[in-house]
Amino acid sequence: MSRKTVRDYIRTIPDFPHEGILFRDVTTLFADARGMRLCVDQLLDPYAGQRIDAVAGLEARGFILGGAIAHQLGTGFVPIRKKGKLPGPTFAQDYALEYGQATVEVHRDALPAGARVLLVDDLLATGGTARAGIALLERLGCEVMGCAFVIDLPDLGGRKALEAMGMELHTLCSFEGA
Template structure:
């Protein structure tokens, strides 16, 4: 399947979670076996080209795509978690949201010093979470140069923000609006 075929599998839900928002729902994509498999193939191809030695994904939808890409490539997966979800000593990073703050945590023993880690997530909007994840992975010793997404919302400038921080950003598709 082409990325155009995959794009047609993404459902748009108007006015969710608030009026004026066009929510890009991946549920219809991941429910389509051939589409999900093709999506993982496309992302794995990009991760392989980036020299990935491991894949990281952010909770929760990044787990869906990131773990599948890692498995397809025979690599390990590094879960980037919300606070308090890991049973071991973690390192974390606080980051700003549009209205407030949040935190991400990882198990630093999941990463080897200098390991090439590619970030995979479902969607890039403002880029705040992906930027924090990249910084956190780097704090743990990872070499992070690439972030891959299924969907980019370019009008929110997240990909630009990540590129400004030295990351190569690729998405399988983009949608107008926010």
């Protein structure tokens, strides 16, 4: 019997949220104890031995992963949230969506300048949300040590966009197409 990979735990749902889209659902990965542990361990692997002061997670599934990774590292967790969800003074960053724009925010006092941060999310598509998160962390004066994602959709260009910014990327699996 062969061992399951992270990809094996991810369910594909056709035509969600729109016709022609193959939605990569990580809730099946998160619901399985072995799958979740495998995922967190593999996301952490390239950063073993590096000093990481905090983990930043992108709303919303990045919160699930980021909290688990921060726990394993013994560091704090910083949420990067959709506009209007954080109670204190924030920095905001707009980014492009397929149709329109969105904004993410981080508390202005979330981390001290010079903190070394790992940015985490479940999926890398166009990279817009991740680029906005990186911009926010850099406005705080942080050093983004890397970006870790469960899934890469390489056809959508996010990896190339983040690498062009000089970011180190770590992904666990990829799916062709949108």
